Amino acid sequence: MIRRAARLLVLLSLCCAPAALAGKYDQDVPGSKDIPGLPRYEGSxxxxxxxxQYDEAALPLGKWVNASAGWEKSEKVEGRRTRILYLAPPDRSSLEVMRNYKTALQKLGYQTRFECSDEAECGRSVGNAYFNSAARNRLGGKQVVEYAFSLAVEDPRLLTARLDKDGAISDVFVFAARQDNAADSAAGRRVAVFVQEVLSGSMENKMVLVDAGEMGKSLDERGRVALYGVLFDFDRSEVKPESRPQLEEMAKLLKAKPGLKVYIVGHTDNQGGLDYNLKLSHRRAEAVAAALAKDFGVASGRMSAKGLANLAPVASNASEEGRAKNRRVELVEQ
Known part of the structure; x- marks a missing residue:
């Protein structure tokens, strides 16, 4: 009774929300995009x-208990975390939506770890796994986003699946239910879908060390050379210690050709906003130049740091393998 009364107060407090919220929902919010490689339900x-870029999340492996206890059984994972709230077409059921997601994930090679349907299997008030203000799943911003699953939640369905490929682990959590929204009735009486991916681990490093001779040959023939032996952590610009062998070869090249001046160019994949990635890639390029100058005695005036983010990919960003190829440092002859 207390919970219902609280929700009623929420609804009453939002009854005078701006009229703009009552419009049709037929466009994605600016800056959003699907999880690479994972399609949305048609018409959502x-x-x-x-x-x-780096966060933690609890993967449900058992039913929802309550906001304090969380899931009956769960597993904590860390990595690049993407959360998306979709609104499905008005005439679709949670059963149809979830079956489509499960089929799509199976075709991609994901293994189901846990699934449930209705409150008996998923847990009473499982909608609070998203709506409750203490839950880390809840998305902020407009009230219509915050208050998904806030009132009546019918036919809830949940799926957790994992793909382990080439050292990269993708954990996907999908929650779908027909729900009402306390912020805007136009977003209610239809299925909402919360999709989360946590991408952890790293691709197996199959790129061989590029020695000074190979770098010089590539610069002579193409004016540039891509390097995968300069490493960074998620969302960080500090050069990792494991990068030293590649840095040594870069310094050897520059010392062997004292007249050579180069651009050191940072590249990222397409995860995250372009403006942010431009700054991150530039900071990484600056860190490489600084390391070459400080640790190997290369004159700073011979190097110019630039960041291109994801503006010059060498592979598709639709897969982790492609994204790994796009995350690189390049030497470009000035």
């Missing part, structure tokens, strides 16, 4: 979107 619209 993105209401909320959040990408964290």
């Amino acid at each position: 619209v993105i209401l909320g979107y959040k990408l964290d």
Whole structure:
């Protein structure tokens, strides 16, 4: 009774929300996009979107208990975390939506770890796994995004699946239910879908060390050379210690050709906003130049740091393998 009364107060407090919220939801929110390689249910619209380059999340492997206890059984994972709230077409059921997601994930090679349907299997008030203000799943921003699953939640369905490929682990959590929205009735009486991916681990490094001779040959023939032996952590610009062998070869090349001046160019994949990635890639390029100058005695005036983010990919960003190829440092002859 207390919970119902609280929700009623929420609804009453939002009854005078701006009229703009009552419009049709037929466009994705600006800056949002689907998880690479994972299609959305046809006709769905993105209401909320959040990408964290590094975060943690609890993967449900058992039913929902309550906001204090969380899931009956869960597993904590860390990595690049993407959260999306979709609004499915008005005439679709959670059964149809979830079956489509499960089929799509199976075709991609994901293994189901946990699934449930209705409150008996998923847990009473499982909608609070998203709506409750203490839950880390909840997306902020507009009230219509915050208050998904806030009132009546019918036919809830949940799926957790994992793909382990080439050292990269993708954990996907999908929650779908027909729900009402306390912020805007136009976003209610239809299925909302919360999709989360946490991408952890790293691709197996199959790129061989590029020695000074090979770098010089590539610069002579193409004016540039791509290097995968300069490493960074998620969302960080500090050069990792494991990068030293590649840095040594870069310094050897520059010392062997004292007249050579180069651009050191940072590249990222397409995860995250372009403006942010431009700054990150530039900071990484600056860190490489600084390391060559400080640790190997290369004159700073011979190097110019630039960041191109994801503007010059060498592979598709639709897969982790492609994204790994796009994350690189290049030497470009000035």
